[in-house]
Amino acid sequence: MPANFAQIHPxxxxxxxxxxxxxxxxxxxxxxxxxxxxxxxxxxxxxxWCYIIWLAPDSKSAAWCQFDTAWEEDLERCEDEKAAYFDR
Structure with a gap:
């Protein structure tokens, strides 16, 4: 492992x-x-960091996949009202 590997942001x-x-x-x-x-x-x-995302049922790509991955720099937080689409 590289010497600085463990020195990452959370x-x-x-x-x-x-x-x-x-x-x-x-x-x-x-x-x-x-x-x-x-x-x-x-x-x-x-x-x-790379993230595994469970796509919302009304996401455009949900027609052909349920999960996707994305790099941290490609994502942003969503409004809380969208949480109603998921059973937690």
């Missing part, structure tokens, strides 16, 4: 938080964080 999002893809507009998929992992991001040539 994840920005926690399990159970509502998130959506940033900079996509009103059509952005959204859902709830159900997990995360630290992984190498080849586009940026660095290690970053």
């Amino acid at each position: 994840p920005r999002f926690e399990c159970g938080e509502m998130v959506r893809w940033a900079d996509v507009g009103e059509e952005a998929d959204w859902g709830i964080v159900i997990g995360n992992f630290y992984n190498y991001e080849p586009r940026r040539c660095c290690w970053m």
Whole structure:
């Protein structure tokens, strides 16, 4: 492991938080964080947090998948009222 591997910031999002893809507009998929992992991001040539997202039933991509992954920099928090779509 690299010497600085353990010196990372904590994840920005926690399990159970509502998130959506940033900079996509009103059509952005959204859902709830159900997990995360630290992984190498080849586009940026660095290690970053990656999240597992359970897509909301009315997300555009939910027609063909229930779960997706996203890098931390690609996500933003969602409004709390969207939480009503999920049984917690």
